[in-house]
Amino acid sequence: ESTCGTLERIDVACYETSHPLEFSTADAVAVHVKNGVNNCTSWRVGPGPHMMTNEHCITSQAELNVSEFWFNYQRTGCASGTVGPVAVTAGDTLLVDDYGLDFALFTIDDLPTVAGFGYLELDPRTPVLYEEIYIPQHGSGQPKQFGIESDMDPSGLCQIQDAIRNGRLTNSDTGYWCDTIGGSSGSPVLARSSNRVVAIHHFGTGGGTCNSVTMNGGVRMDLIWPLVSTHLGVLFLDGFESGDTGAWGQTQP
Secondary structure (H helix, E strand, O other): OOOOOOOOEEEHHHHOOOOHHHHHHHHHEEEEEEOOEEEEEEEEEOOOOEEEEOOOOOOOHHHHHOEEEEEOOOEEEOOEEEEOOOEEEEEEEEEEEEOOOOEEEEEEOOHHHHHHHOOEOEOOOOOOOOOEEEEEEOHHHOOOEEEOEOOOOOOOEOEEEEEEEOOOOOOOEEEEOOOOOOOOOOOEEEEOOOOEEEEEEEEOOOOOOOOOOOOEEEEEHHHHHHHHHHHHOOOOOOOOOOOOEOOOOOEOO
């Protein structure tokens, strides 16, 4: 059970008009289909063929070999309409996976097919208490949904409620009441201030009632970054002045 309060995890199309930036940003998120079963959520990171998800979704090269990633798997209307057409690419090479931080970085074998859906950028910093977040996700293998609103948060929008908390490791996670469900694993947790990824969702409440202690959790991107920077550090963004810190958490030359 990962629904905190009233279920507010709904189709991304419901926000197409009211939240156009969040809607377009979510294009880079795909459902992970493993052995023909909608398994988890994955997303493109950077302009190359790289994607990320949880380690518990892809634990080995063998699992990646039987994985596909379906982009545009979402309804055309708010709780209505058809799904698709989807764009499909297969997994290629598992680059880094880590049990404690529960992430996997890998490449796909057909970038041109999905390049038009864009990519997400990283915001490798410690999450800030009460900052607003949102989570595009394929919970229960469903067409893409958003966790944006939260009746448990005072603002009515998803917020960080425990900036640093234990996950698989001590102080590895950040916590929130944003609604998720099984299959949401691997989803990007995006800061609304930057529309960049500050964490990777991986924990639900385990059947407990959401409160100040029991909440959903994502692994902090500032801890993941040092393990992926070798692969992503050269993917600098345009528009930064000399000395600025870019979305990849590295000083621009």
